[in-house]
Amino acid sequence: MAPEGQTHQHSLDVGDIPPRSRTTVNTLQTLDRGIDALELISASPSGVSPQELADRLGVHRAVAYRILSTLELRFLTVKGADGRFRLGSGILAIADRYLAQCRTSAQPLLEELAETTGLTSFLAVAEYGQAVAVAVAEPHIGTFGIRYGVGSRHDLGHGADGVAILAGRPASPSDTDAVRAARANGVAITQGELQRGTVGMAVGLDISPPGVLEASVGVISLGDLDDLDGDLVLPLIEQVRLRLSNAL
Incomplete structure (x- = not known):
């Protein structure tokens, strides 16, 4: 999990962007991680690999991949030929x-x-x-x-x-x-x-x-x-x- 008090810096590359600070209670962790993943992907023009996402979210690579796969099923992310995930067309509809x-x-x-x-x-x-x-x-x-x-x-x-x-x-x-x-x-x-x-x-x-x-x-x-x-x-x-x- 990310240290308390850290926030996103959208102008930086994905390696410099920590997940959002979780300063509120009663949040759904899985959903929160999915939203963090979308923000990290949106801040990286070159996309994000499952390992990079896992590192930034502080989770196992398998968990990061499941998050990305779930987002991909909703067309919120798309996997490129290089294996990196970028925002999908579903974002435009939203x-x-x-x-x-x-x-x-x-x-x-x-x-x-x-x-x-x-x-x-x-x-x-x-x-x-x-x-x-x-x-x-x-x-x-x-x-x-x-x-x-x-x-x-x-x-x-x-x-x-x-x-x-x-x-x-x-x-x-x-x-x-x-x-x-x-x-x-x-x-x-x-x-x-x-x-x-x-x-x-x-x-x-x-x-x-x-x-x-x-x-x-x-x-x-x-x-x-x-x-x-x-x-x-x-x-x-x-x-x-x-x-x-x-x-x-």
């Missing part, structure tokens, strides 16, 4: 269902935000270097001319939604001035980056565990910066951010 549940949880909150502010509201997530809108709400009065709907995607470096997500990451020399400003101010504000004549305001979500899902919530308004009442709108976005961070 991820899609998770995003669908995110959309269900977010929609009523976004609708409330849209009605309160009179602006288009959104929840966006990071996906392969892009910001993707997974939920959008319009006020009943309508926001004619704004081209932003579910499935809209663009480079993370543009638009308040993407900038807010980047601001939630550790500082990097490659950060743009907009990302640095968003990190310092706690809010991303952009003008005309995705569509002329619009202004965006967004904040990043705090979702646990960190790094699993990067997301932002915010609004889009027609006009320029002077037309967006940040003192009124930002606290409302922050309320939704807090509620979504707890719900997702």
